[in-house]
Amino acid sequence: MYRVTKDFKDGLTLEFHKTDDIIDVAPERVIALGDYIKPVKREIEPETEMINQDWEKAILPKPKNKGIKIIS
Numbered sequence: 137m138y139r140v141t142k143d144f145k146d147g148l149t150l151e152f153h154k155t156d157d158i159i160d161v162a163p164e165r166v167i168a169l170g171d172y173i174k175p176v177k178r179e180i181e182p183e184t185e186m187i188n189q190d191w192e193k194a195i196l197p198k199p200k201n202k203g204i205k206i207i208s
């Protein structure tokens with residue numbers, strides 16, 4: 137989602153966008169419309185944030201000896 141910073145008419149879709157409108161833009165169009173739009177930060181829901189933290193804890197480091205037993 138992107139916020140419009142200047143009024144403009146999209147040359148591809150022929151739509152007129154006003155300042156402070158929030159529009160959805162295809163990734164390949166972001167460069168072409170770069171002077172007229174800026175990204176909108178999405179707020180992270182608390183449940184999603186907790187799930188992401190749990191995944192980080194669930195990833196265990198790989199053992200360094202890779203299962204090879206050293207006999208002394």
